[in-house]
Amino acid sequence: MINNIYCVGRNFAEHAKELGNQIESVPVIFSKPNTSLVEGDTIILPDFSQDIHYETEIVLKISQDGFKISENKAENYYDEIALGLDLTARDLQTALKEKKLPWFLAKGFKDSCYLSSFVKKELLSHPICFSMKLNGKERQRGNSNNMIFNFSKIISYISQFVPLKKSDVIFTGTPKGVGKLKSGDQISLFLQENEIAIVKVK
Numbered sequence: 001m002i003n004n005i006y007c008v009g010r011n012f013a014e015h016a017k018e019l020g021n022q023i024e025s026v027p028v029i030f031s032k033p034n035t036s037l038v039e040g041d042t043i044i045l046p047d048f049s050q051d052i053h054y055e056t057e058i059v060l061k062i063s064q065d066g067f068k069i070s071e072n073k074a075e076n077y078y079d080e081i082a083l084g085l086d087l088t089a090r091d092l093q094t095a096l097k098e099k100k101l102p103w104f105l106a107k108g109f110k111d112s113c114y115l116s117s118f119v120k121k122e123l124l125s126h127p128i129c130f131s132m133k134l135n136g137k138e139r140q141r142g143n144s145n146n147m148i149f150n151f152s153k154i155i156s157y158i159s160q161f162v163p164l165k166k167s168d169v170i171f172t173g174t175p176k177g178v179g180k181l182k183s184g185d186q187i188s189l190f191l192q193e194n195e196i197a198i199v200k201v202k
Contacts, residue, residue: 003167005032005113007057007086008154011147011173027149027157030104032086036113042200043111045183049089052181055174056132056140056189059084060151061118062170067163074152077164080118083130083189083196086171087112087181115169116189116197124192133188134179142175149173 009028045052063079086107093106127145131138144150149157154172158164181187185201 001167002034002037002115002169003062003165005034005036005169005171006030006158006162007032007107007171008149008173011149011154012142012175013146013148027154029158030107032108032113036108036110038085038111038114038199041198042202043085043087043114043181044202045181046089046109046111048109049091051089051091053088053090053178054132054134054139054181054187055086055088055178056130056142057084057086057171057174058082058128058130058142058144059115060155060170060172062155062164062166062168065163065165066155066159069156069159069164071152071156074155074159077155077159078151078170079121081121081124081128081191082118082169083116083132083191084169084171085114085187085189085199086174087114088178090180114197114199116191119191119196129192131190131193132177133190134181135186136188139179140175140177144172146175147173 059082060078061080089106093103096103129143132140187199189197
């Protein structure tokens with residue numbers, strides 16, 4: 001059972017540039033409700049937006065409770081890694097941002113959060129590479145070495161404000177190449193070049 005879902009925005013410089021966002025000196029943190037999780041491997045697009053974008057990300061699963069965790073101990077607070085899709089209603093997000101309003105609804109809607117199966121972190125070599133194909137064509141490719149803020153920094157930073165709990169998950173940011181989804185699309189996710197999920201879009 002997934003507990004809280006925390007997300008990091010603008011953690012790859014090229015992605016920040018493609019959306020016209022500045023790079024921040026500290027992580028940009030937002031959250032999704034766990035009711036946004038996709039059940040199974042089919043994403044049902046909402047009817048309130050015609051501009052749903054995919055964002056492929058490495059996801060960390062917190063393994064023990066912690067508060068005000070130091071960076072040099074943060075590695076001990078997650079034990080598994082997955083790939084996730086952070087879906088965004090880009091049209092709604094843009095409208096809310098223009099009004100300087102919170103964009104929770106553009107990120108937290110039903111089926112806006114997909115998680116692959118988790119893999120024990122010790123089974124993965126570092127740096128961690130990942131990619132996403134849309135209808136058989138690669139659209140995103142990322143590497144943990146290219147993150148502005150690494151895993152330890154992210155865990156430590158969030159925990160200075162919010163106590164992390166076992167089974168919380170953290171989406172660590174998306175590389176460039178985000179784009180629009182439509183009904184009938186098929187997404188394939190790859191971790192260290194191994195396909196770990198196939199997701200259908202309706």
